[in-house]
Structures are given as C-alpha cells and as structure tokens.
Amino acid sequence: MQQFYHHLAYDPGRLLSAVVVMAAVAPVLLLFTFAEFSFGYFLGFYFSSMVVGYLWLSFFSNLQYDRQLAGLSAAVSLIGFLLPALFVSAPFRQMRAMSLRVFDRLLIGIFLVCLVMVAIGAGYNFRFVSPGDASNLRGNSLPTLLVYFNGVATSSLLPFLFACFVARHHSWRAGAALVLLFLYYPVSTSKVALFAPAWLVLMLVFSRSFGARIAVVLSLLLPALAGVILFFLYRNGVLPSQVVLPYFLNVNLRVVAIPSIALDIYNAFFSSHPLTYFCQIRVLKSAMDCPYQDQLSIVMANNYPFGGNLNASLFATEGIASLGPWLAPISVLAGGLIIALANRLSACLPPWFVLVSGAILVQVMLNIPLSTALLSHGAGFLFFLWYITPRSMFEPGASSTCALR
Numbered sequence: 001m002q003q004f005y006h007h008l009a010y011d012p013g014r015l016l017s018a019v020v021v022m023a024a025v026a027p028v029l030l031l032f033t034f035a036e037f038s039f040g041y042f043l044g045f046y047f048s049s050m051v052v053g054y055l056w057l058s059f060f061s062n063l064q065y066d067r068q069l070a071g072l073s074a075a076v077s078l079i080g081f082l083l084p085a086l087f088v089s090a091p092f093r094q095m096r097a098m099s100l101r102v103f104d105r106l107l108i109g110i111f112l113v114c115l116v117m118v119a120i121g122a123g124y125n126f127r128f129v130s131p132g133d134a135s136n137l138r139g140n141s142l143p144t145l146l147v148y149f150n151g152v153a154t155s156s157l158l159p160f161l162f163a164c165f166v167a168r169h170h171s172w173r174a175g176a177a178l179v180l181l182f183l184y185y186p187v188s189t190s191k192v193a194l195f196a197p198a199w200l201v202l203m204l205v206f207s208r209s210f211g212a213r214i215a216v217v218l219s220l221l222l223p224a225l226a227g228v229i230l231f232f233l234y235r236n237g238v239l240p241s242q243v244v245l246p247y248f249l250n251v252n253l254r255v256v257a258i259p260s261i262a263l264d265i266y267n268a269f270f271s272s273h274p275l276t277y278f279c280q281i282r283v284l285k286s287a288m289d290c291p292y293q294d295q296l297s298i299v300m301a302n303n304y305p306f307g308g309n310l311n312a313s314l315f316a317t318e319g320i321a322s323l324g325p326w327l328a329p330i331s332v333l334a335g336g337l338i339i340a341l342a343n344r345l346s347a348c349l350p351p352w353f354v355l356v357s358g359a360i361l362v363q364v365m366l367n368i369p370l371s372t373a374l375l376s377h378g379a380g381f382l383f384f385l386w387y388i389t390p391r392s393m394f395e396p397g398a399s400s401t402c403a404l405r
Helices: 012-034 039-060 067-087 100-124 131-137 144-167 171-188 191-210 212-235 241-270 296-303 315-346 351-357 359-365 370-375 379-388 398-404
Strands: none
Touching: 012 039, 012 067, 039 067, 039 212, 039 241, 039 315, 039 351, 039 359, 067 241, 067 315, 100 144, 100 171, 144 171, 144 191, 144 351, 144 359, 144 379, 171 191, 191 212, 191 351, 191 359, 212 241, 212 351, 241 296, 241 315, 315 370, 315 379, 351 359, 351 379, 359 370, 359 379, 370 379
16 A cells, blocks of 8 residues: 555654644535535535645645645635535526426436447456456456446446436336446446445435435545544454455545545646646647646656556646646636536435435546546536436426526
8 A cells, every 4th residue: 555655654743733724724614514415515525525635644745845835725726616516506497397208218218328338348348357456457448439438327327317216216227227337347347337336325325314415424434434443453453454455445545535645746746847728638638739648647657656547636637737726726616616507407406316316426526637527427418417307206396496496
C-alpha cells in the first residue's frame, strides 16, 4: 500500500495547524442541515468529504507547492459548488408527461439494449479476474464504442432501471437488472460493475430505513468505519492481512482517500507545469493547442509513482488543472450550476429513487472529470431520464402538485 501515500508522512508538529483549519472549515458543513435532499446534496456530501480530506492530508504532504493558496482555493471551490448544488432545486414542468405504458416499454427497451451490448462485449472479452487485477486488464480488447457504452450502462442506465423496477414493484425485473449489471464485470473488468449490485441494494435499504439524507451520511461513514475497525484488528494481530487489506485498499483508500490525494498531486503538478485551459476535454483538444497529448490520468502516472493512472474529480481537473488555484472556484461553481440543473430535472421524484438511481454515478464522479461523467458515463442521459420519468408512477397527481408549488 506504500505507493498510495509515498508522499505523506505524519508530523505531530503540524497537527495543531491541521485541527485549526478543520475547525474553520466545519461551519461550511452546516449547510447540509438546512438543505433538502437532492442529487446535489448526495454529490455535495461526497465532494465535501473529499475536500476536507485533502485539507487534512495536505498538512502531512511533502509535495512542494503553495498549500495555503491551494487550501483556500479548495475551500472556496467547495462553497461555490455547494450553494447551487444544495439550494437550487425548483422543478421544471414536464412538457408532456409520458404514460406509464409507454414508459414501461422504454424501460424494457433500455434493458434489451444493455443486454445486447453486454452479449456483444462478451464476444471480445469475458473473464472473471480478481479485483486486484481488474485495473490492469480493463478494456484491453474492447472496441471504443463498447468501452463508452459500458460506462454509460454501469454508471447510469442499469442503476436507473433497477430503481424504476423497484418503484413499479417488478421484483424479478429489478433482480434481472442487477444480474445484468454484474455481467458487465467480466466483460469490462471494471470494479464499478463488480460492486455496483450490492451497493444499489445497500443504498435502497438505507434510504427505506433511515431516509435519504441520513442514508447519504451512512453510505460514506459506515464503510469507512468498518475499514478502520478491520485495520485496527489487523494491526493487533486479530485478523490476517489477506482478510483486511483487500477491503481497506478498495474502500478506505480508493473510495475515501484517493480522491483527496488526487487534489494534492494535481495541485503539486500544475504549480510548476502549464495549465490545460480545458484542452484535456477531447472535443476541445483537436481545436486548440494542448501541452499534454496523453490523458491527465496518464500524465500523473508518468510523473508520480502512484501505481496506476490517477483520474480525478471536477475540483482537480476542470478546476486546478484547467484554471489553476486562483480561478478554479469559477469552474467548480459552473459545475455546481450543472448539478443544480440535475436537481431541477429530478425534482418531484421520491428522494429514495434519486438516491438509488444516482448511487453509482456519485461514486464515479469522485474520480473522473465532470465532462467525462456527462458524456462517457451517461450522467447527462440520466438527468434526462429523471426529467421524463412519470411522477404518477409513485403517487397519482403528484406531478402537477409538485410542479405548481
């Protein structure tokens, strides 16, 4: 595990400063107590964890850059993202509500397309490998179109289908959606597809048991707490490493710590290298000069011994890499406005439905740029599906009542 934190070292002399910064940032988190649940609430809570984690870890990093400026930029960016993402959620009136019969046919159509695509993908690649080997084999033999569709299906389409079938009380169809989602793992060797079915079920249980807002908190804190407990037992000789380390590596490090560490590394790299000015976005790269021909994740891997490509979130890519620490908050604010649009498109849908159907996308967006999430992982398509979902599927008459309030 050393490769993940080679540049971090605990220094007791910096502890007080780190605690003071945590105390200064803590009031920002009070915004969640005033906001109603929305997709922006869900994503904002995870982004808040990422930024708070970065502010803490930056005190123990040996990378050379202006950490005070970077920390201030990250805090201002977080506020700029949260204000629209938490508090802009007024519903758009549906131009024409789709009938339940037509919507059911749409769901079956999406399911069949996902089934056909995974069958085609299996003709190129179908093998079960351990999660530790999955990253090295991902997409090695798949055509580009299939690679993109796999991301859309696993991040957006199949979670949406699962939530819809649950809402329609179609238990067998909901189970079939989970099975189909799992089958994308041996095709794409993506750990997202491997863990997604269990994660969707867990999020459904959390939301139904505790409500959407508490479910968001528990979905991040409980898995992380479990990893801390397991690691404590491992350090005290109670459990062997082969039991503890795979969980700790995949949950506490990759899900919780790595997005924060990525901010540290991106800040360090772009403090001494040219900014991208968004040229990392593929559609822009062909129309403008770009100092980097490879993807930023590969650029980071070539410059830091991280043990693999280092993708990063909106805050690091469209923020730090594109505009630098001074202007990054503007770019992140724009991202918050896009998420606010998603809130408006999903308004009037039950909170549990938005939570479950967006559960995989939120995890993905911790580790990829917003532009990539919108296109390559189907976020834009999911937002549109939320908009056209008949509100009468949940409560007859709810659609018109919500749109008028």
